[in-house]
Amino acid sequence: MPRFQENDLPKAKVNASSLKNALLIFKYAANHKWKFYLGLFFLLLTSATALAFPMLMGMLVDCVTNKDLSQANWIALSLMGILSLQAVFSFFRLSLFVNFTENTLANLRFALYENLIKLPMSFYSQKRVGELNSRLSADVSQLQDTLTSTIAEFLRQFILIIGGFIILATISPKLTLMMLSIVPIVAVAAVIFGKFIRKYGKKTQDKVAESQVVVEETLQGISNVKAFANEWYEIERYKSKIKEIVKIAIKGGQYRGYFASFIILCLFGCVVAVVWYGITLTIKGEVDGIGDLISFVLYTSFIGASFGGIAELYSQIQKAIGSTERIFELLEETPEKINSSQAVVTEKIKGNVTFKNVSFSYPSRREIEVLKDVNFTANFGQKIAIVGPSGAGKSTISSLLLRFYDIDGGQILIDDKNIYDYELENLRGNMSIVPQDVILFGGTIRENIAYGKPNATEEEILLAAKQANALNFVNGFPEKFDTLVGERGIKLSGGQRQRIAIARALLKNPSILILDEATSSLDSESEKLVQEALETLMEGRTSIIIAHRLSTIRNADAILVLDKGIISEKGTHKELLEIENGIYKNLSNLQFSEY
Numbered sequence: 001m002p003r004f005q006e007n008d009l010p011k012a013k014v015n016a017s018s019l020k021n022a023l024l025i026f027k028y029a030a031n032h033k034w035k036f037y038l039g040l041f042f043l044l045l046t047s048a049t050a051l052a053f054p055m056l057m058g059m060l061v062d063c064v065t066n067k068d069l070s071q072a073n074w075i076a077l078s079l080m081g082i083l084s085l086q087a088v089f090s091f092f093r094l095s096l097f098v099n100f101t102e103n104t105l106a107n108l109r110f111a112l113y114e115n116l117i118k119l120p121m122s123f124y125s126q127k128r129v130g131e132l133n134s135r136l137s138a139d140v141s142q143l144q145d146t147l148t149s150t151i152a153e154f155l156r157q158f159i160l161i162i163g164g165f166i167i168l169a170t171i172s173p174k175l176t177l178m179m180l181s182i183v184p185i186v187a188v189a190a191v192i193f194g195k196f197i198r199k200y201g202k203k204t205q206d207k208v209a210e211s212q213v214v215v216e217e218t219l220q221g222i223s224n225v226k227a228f229a230n231e232w233y234e235i236e237r238y239k240s241k242i243k244e245i246v247k248i249a250i251k252g253g254q255y256r257g258y259f260a261s262f263i264i265l266c267l268f269g270c271v272v273a274v275v276w277y278g279i280t281l282t283i284k285g286e287v288d289g290i291g292d293l294i295s296f297v298l299y300t301s302f303i304g305a306s307f308g309g310i311a312e313l314y315s316q317i318q319k320a321i322g323s324t325e326r327i328f329e330l331l332e333e334t335p336e337k338i339n340s341s342q343a344v345v346t347e348k349i350k351g352n353v354t355f356k357n358v359s360f361s362y363p364s365r366r367e368i369e370v371l372k373d374v375n376f377t378a379n380f381g382q383k384i385a386i387v388g389p390s391g392a393g394k395s396t397i398s399s400l401l402l403r404f405y406d407i408d409g410g411q412i413l414i415d416d417k418n419i420y421d422y423e424l425e426n427l428r429g430n431m432s433i434v435p436q437d438v439i440l441f442g443g444t445i446r447e448n449i450a451y452g453k454p455n456a457t458e459e460e461i462l463l464a465a466k467q468a469n470a471l472n473f474v475n476g477f478p479e480k481f482d483t484l485v486g487e488r489g490i491k492l493s494g495g496q497r498q499r500i501a502i503a504r505a506l507l508k509n510p511s512i513l514i515l516d517e518a519t520s521s522l523d524s525e526s527e528k529l530v531q532e533a534l535e536t537l538m539e540g541r542t543s544i545i546i547a548h549r550l551s552t553i554r555n556a557d558a559i560l561v562l563d564k565g566i567i568s569e570k571g572t573h574k575e576l577l578e579i580e581n582g583i584y585k586n587l588s589n590l591q592f593s594e595y
Helices: 016-028 030-066 069-118 129-171 173-220 222-227 231-283 290-331 394-401 424-429 445-452 458-467 471-475 494-508 524-538 573-577 583-590
Strands: 353-360 371-378 383-387 409-414 431-434 512-516 542-546 558-563 566-571
Touching (some): 016 030, 016 069, 030 129, 069 290, 129 173, 222 231, 371 409, 371 542, 371 558, 371 566, 383 394, 394 542, 424 431, 431 494, 445 458, 445 494, 458 471, 458 494, 458 524, 512 524, 566 573, 566 583, 573 583
Parallel strands (some): 431 512, 512 542
Antiparallel strands (some): 353 409
C-alpha cells in the first residue's frame, strides 16, 4: 500500500455505523471533552452574529431613505459591536477546538504507537512500514485538520444555510423561491465542475512524477546507460513522458477556461437575476425597501458561498472518518502480553534449550511448512551450530526461540519449562541476538551499546566495548562514545556495527545467545576481530549459531544440518565430514578455499 498524501486519502461512506466508529475518538479526549462542547457553544454564537450582519447592513442602507442620521449611527455602532463579538467568539472557538484536538490526538498518537510497538512479528511480516507510517502521519493529520476546523466550519456553514433561508423567507417568500430555484443548483454544479478540474490537475501531477522517476532511474543507473550506449533510448523515453504532460496540461487548461466562463456566466448571472427580480418586487411594493433587498442579496451570497464550501467540507469529513477507521483497525490489533513499563529480568534462566517435534509455518504462507518435527537439545554452555542451504529454516529457529511467532506443533522448552509459560519480557530479557545485518539507532555509540542495558554505568559500557574489540575504533573518533552513528548506523563499517552489536549483547549478559550469520558479510580483517569478540561473548552461556561460513563453527559442540525444514544430519565438524555424500560435507567442499 503506498503512502498517502493527505489530499489523496480514501473516503469512507457516512452512515450510522461509520459515525459511531468515528465518535470513538472522543474516548481519547479524557478530561478535555468540555473544551469541545464549549467550542460548539462559541460556534453557535459566531454563526448567530454572522446571520445578524446582513440584516443590520440592510437597516443601515434604509437610513438613506429615512434620512435618520441618529439611527444610522446607532446601527453602525451595532455593526461594529457585532463584528467585535464575532472576533471574540471566533478566537475562543478556535482556541478551544485546537486545545481539545491537540490533547486528544496526543493521547491517540501515544496509544497507537504503544499498541504498534507491542504487536507481534506476525503482524509486521504482513504490513509495510510505509503503510504504518501513513497511519501515524497522514491519517492523524487528517483528523487534526478535521477536529480543529472542518467540523466547526461544516456546522457553521450548515447553520448559515438554514438560518439564511429562514430569514430570507421572512423578507420575501417569492424572492426566496426564485433564489432556491437557481442559486443552490449553480453552486452545486460549480463544486462538481471544480472537483473534475482538480482531478485533471492531479493527472498532470502524476505524469510529472512519472517523468521524474525516469530522470531518477537514469541518473542513478548512469553507468549502465553509458555501458549499453542507451542515451538515445532514455532521451526518447523522457521525451514521450514530456509529450504526455503537455497533452494533459493543455486539456486541463481548456477545462479551466470552461470553468472560468461558467463562473462568470452562471454564478454572477444568478446574482444579477436575483437582484433584478428583487428590484422588480421592490418597485411593485412586495419588498419593503432597498435595505431589505441589500439584506436579501447579502444572505443569498452567504448561502451560495456556504453551498459551495459545504461540499468540500463534507468530503474532508468523509476522509476523516476513513482515517479514524484505519487508525482503529490498528488499535484493535491484539498486542503481545508485555506488562512492565521497562523490561526487567525477574527470573534468571540457566539456558538449557530443547526443541521437541517442533513444526511451524509462517502465518502469511500457511501452505509451506518451514520446520517439520525438529528435535535438538542445547545444554548450558554449549555451542550449537545450525547450517544448511538458503531457505532451509535456520533463521526461523531463532525467531521461534524469541517467540516472534507461535509454533504450530511440538514444544520448545527452556530449563525444562515450556517457552509459553515464561513472561515475554523475562524470556527475551534472558536472550540476545547478534544478526547478520545489524541495525543501529540514529543516536551515539554510547546510546547504541546501552540499548542492551539502558541503566548501565559508564564503566559497564566501557568494559563491554573493550570485550567486543570496539574500544580502539571508538577511541579513534574525535567524539569517542558521543559519535553519532547516523541513520541505521550508516557512518560505521559493517565490522564496526557488528562489534557495537556484540558490546550491546555483552552488556545485556544473556543466558542464551543467538548468532544469526554474524560474520558472513565481513571482510577477513573485520571477521577476525568480530570472531574474537564473539568467542568472548559466547563464554559461559548457551549459544545458538546460525552459520554460513563453516570455518566459524569448527569448534561447535554440535552442528545441526537443516534441509527443507528437517534436521537431516547431526554431529561435530569431524563426524559430519565422515558422512559420505552428506550435505555438510558437500557444503564444506564448496567452501574449501576458506579452510
